Amino acid sequence: MKRLLAKLVKGRISRRDFANRIMKLGFGALTVESILDTVARGADVPKPASEDFTFEPYSNRTFFEQWSGAEGVPVHTGYHIPNVRAVELKPWRRFGVPGAILDLTGAEGTDAAYVLDLAPGQSTLPMRGMFEESIFVLDGQGETSVWHEPANTRSFKWSKRSLFSPPLNVWRVHKNTGTAPAKLISFHDLPLMMDLMHNLDFLFNNEFVFRDRYNDEPDFFILNPAKFKGQGSAATFGEGERENVRLVEGGLVPDINTLQLYTSTARGLANRSVEMVLSNNTMQTHLSQFDVGTYKRAHRHGPGSHVLSLEGVGYTLFWTEQAKYSDGRQHIRADWKDGTLFVPPDRWYHQHFNTGGESAKYMATEWVGQKFWSKAIGGGGRTHRLNTISYRFGGNMVDYPDEDPAVRALFEEELKKNGVASKMPSKK
Numbered sequence: 001m002k003r004l005l006a007k008l009v010k011g012r013i014s015r016r017d018f019a020n021r022i023m024k025l026g027f028g029a030l031t032v033e034s035i036l037d038t039v040a041r042g043a044d045v046p047k048p049a050s051e052d053f054t055f056e057p058y059s060n061r062t063f064f065e066q067w068s069g070a071e072g073v074p075v076h077t078g079y080h081i082p083n084v085r086a087v088e089l090k091p092w093r094r095f096g097v098p099g100a101i102l103d104l105t106g107a108e109g110t111d112a113a114y115v116l117d118l119a120p121g122q123s124t125l126p127m128r129g130m131f132e133e134s135i136f137v138l139d140g141q142g143e144t145s146v147w148h149e150p151a152n153t154r155s156f157k158w159s160k161r162s163l164f165s166p167p168l169n170v171w172r173v174h175k176n177t178g179t180a181p182a183k184l185i186s187f188h189d190l191p192l193m194m195d196l197m198h199n200l201d202f203l204f205n206n207e208f209v210f211r212d213r214y215n216d217e218p219d220f221f222i223l224n225p226a227k228f229k230g231q232g233s234a235a236t237f238g239e240g241e242r243e244n245v246r247l248v249e250g251g252l253v254p255d256i257n258t259l260q261l262y263t264s265t266a267r268g269l270a271n272r273s274v275e276m277v278l279s280n281n282t283m284q285t286h287l288s289q290f291d292v293g294t295y296k297r298a299h300r301h302g303p304g305s306h307v308l309s310l311e312g313v314g315y316t317l318f319w320t321e322q323a324k325y326s327d328g329r330q331h332i333r334a335d336w337k338d339g340t341l342f343v344p345p346d347r348w349y350h351q352h353f354n355t356g357g358e359s360a361k362y363m364a365t366e367w368v369g370q371k372f373w374s375k376a377i378g379g380g381g382r383t384h385r386l387n388t389i390s391y392r393f394g395g396n397m398v399d400y401p402d403e404d405p406a407v408r409a410l411f412e413e414e415l416k417k418n419g420v421a422s423k424m425p426s427k428k
Contacts, residue, residue, distance in 0.1 A: 005035075005207070055198060062109060063198040064191040074100045079318070080334040080342035084185055084308070085138055089117055096125040103191070106343030110304035111189045111283075111367035113341070118142065118176035118184070128171045130203045132281040133188035134365050136308065137162040138339070140182025146170045148209050148216065156221035156252055161310075163285065163363075164221070164252040165278035167214030169206060185341075187306050187365040189283060213280045214251070221252040233370035235301075235384035236273050236286055238266025247371070248276040256287055256310075256363065264288070266388035268296030268352075269400075269424065277371045284369020289361040290354055293423035295411055298323075298351035298398040299387045304367040306343050309336040312360030315414070316342060317407070318350045323391050325349070325404035336362075349398065351407065355414045400424075 022035070053070040055063055068075045074088045081087060081102060092099035095116055102113040116124065118140070141159040146166050157177075158164060166172040176182040190203075197203060214220060232245030245262045253259065253276060261272035270291035277284050289311075290296055298317075307316075315335045319328030328349070334342045344350040354360035366384065368374045389395025392402065408424070415422055 062191070062195050064109070064112070064194040065103070067194060067200075068101045068103060071101065073098075076100060076102050077104065079105050079332055079345075080336075080340065082335075083337075083339040084113075084115055084341050085183060085339045087115060089115065092116070094125070094127065097122060102185075102341065104306075104341070104343040106303055106345040106348075107191065107306070107367075108303035108346055109191050109195060110302075111187060111306065111365075112191050113185055113187050113306055116174070116184045116186070118174065118182040120176055120179050120181070123173055123175040126171050126173050128169050128204070128206075129190070130169050130197075130206050130208075131188050131190040131193045132165070132168055132279070132283045133186045133190075134163060134165045134278055134281070134283055134285055135184050135186045136363065138183040138185055140176055140180055141178040142174060142176045142182050144172060144174050146172045146214075148214075152216045154216065154218075154221060158252070158254070161255045161257055162253065163256050163276065163278070165281060165283075167220075167251065167279040168210045168281070169208060170214060185308070187283070187285075189367045192367065220250065223248075223250055223253055230371070232262065232264075232273075232275055233385070235370060235387050236267060236275060236288075237262070237264050238388045241266060245274075248274060249278070249280075251279050253278075259287060261287065261289055266397075267299075269294045271296060275370065277369055282368050282372040282374070283365060284371065285363060285365040287361070287363050289359050290352070291359055291423060292354060292357060293415065293421055295353040295424070296351060297400065298325075298349050298403060298407075300344070300347050300349045300396045301384045301387060303346040304343065305364050306341060306366075307362050307364045309338060309340040310361045310363055311338060312354055312358050313337045313356035313418075314352065314354045314360050316344075316350055316352050317410075318344055318348050320348055323349065323398045323402065325351075325407050327404075351398075351403075353411050353414070355411070355418050355420060357418065357420055 055066055073090045073092045076087050087100050089098035089100045097116050097118050099114055099116045137158050137160050139160055143155055143157050145153050145155040147153040148170055193203060227250040228246040228248060230247035232242045237245055241264060259274050261274050264271045264273040268290055273286055273288045275286045315333055318332040319325050320330045322328050386395040387397055390397055390399050412422055
């Protein structure tokens with residue numbers, strides 16, 4: 001029975017053949033009709049040939065890397081991507097629209113991203129998966145429909161700057177309802193799930209329903225006062241800053257620019273942030289903004305924090321091992337603007353600098369957050385919770401008085417190029 005259902009959903013058996021075989025097993029016509037109706041929106045969907053790709057064990061390429069290479073779309077790698085809106089895309093048979101996979105070095109097998117481009121009126125193919133994802137709308141407007149059973153389909157609208165998360169393993173379809181192209185970027189933990197399970201049927205053809213995550217609640221994708229609860233985490237807010245901070249939950253944030261940002265000086269001068277946990281995921285996103293002429297404290301943590309620049313211009317420095325920038329064995333600089341994506345590698349110190357004439361804003365999504373945190377691979381809880389504690393006291397943060405003088409000198413040099421005055425106080 002399970003094998004027949006799997007073949008039906010994969011399109012390897014017609015609905016007529018499925019009905020005939022099920023009835024030969026002794027099931028009645030009403031049962032067969034009910035089964036066909038339940039899986040109708042997932043059946044007969046063309047599946048990519050890569051669904052049958054053969055995994056090569058004992059390889060230096062992980063299951064996710066081999067699968068990505070077999071999907072037929074560009075796989076973009078490296079430490080950062082200057083503009084995710086400009087990456088090369090190709091038709092992605094799995095989704096039915098052009099797309100690309102973003103597998104950056106700093107993710108180190110914990111999470112990754114993909115980009116989809118929908119023409120006006122175009123929809124993606126129905127799909128579901130045993131992985132979490134948070135989707136940000138880079139451009140355009142549209143609507144997403146999700147369902148466990150077709151009779152309980154929920155739909156919600158999105159537009160530029162919306163952030164939403166289809167709950168774990170629900171069917172979903174994205175549709176462009178506007179007159180211009182719509183571009184989406186998804187941050188997800190599929191690499192971790194793939195490398196652990198190494199079974200595509202389990203990941204893309206699993207009938208388990210996570211009712212504890214999503215149970216067809218009518219207001220699940222409505223941002224109302226009930227969705228602002230909890231408090232900020234130690235990863236973002238220091239002692240004394242968390243009392244009036246609220247965590248954003250739910251399935252959809254219609255416009256992240258409308259969220260209230262809270263003072264978070266533990267992470268940097270004139271810094272404000274808010275944290276979001278969508279669809280009861282272990283993944284978490286935080287939004288951060290810092291003023292003109294300022295920069296944030298250097299810090300480090302585990303792998304997988306995808307940082308997407310949203311406003312302003314500046315740069316981020318990455319360096320290895322030592323708290324003092326000049327003592328690091330390896331140095332990388334990523335200049336950023338709206339649409340730049342980077343992922344700080346595991347335990348690399350990094351520091352963000354605003355060199356433009358307006359506030360800088362970015363969004364960072366981690367594969368493990370604070371609501372459901374884990375100590376594994378330094379993810380989420382353990383290393384991120386030390387972001388606001390100085391390395392001198394066992395934490396992962398470099399306070400301004402302890403930083404390499406070369407860091408301030410470089411910043412002031414960059415400000416002069418742009419005609420911007422520094423607001424950083426003298427060191428104390």
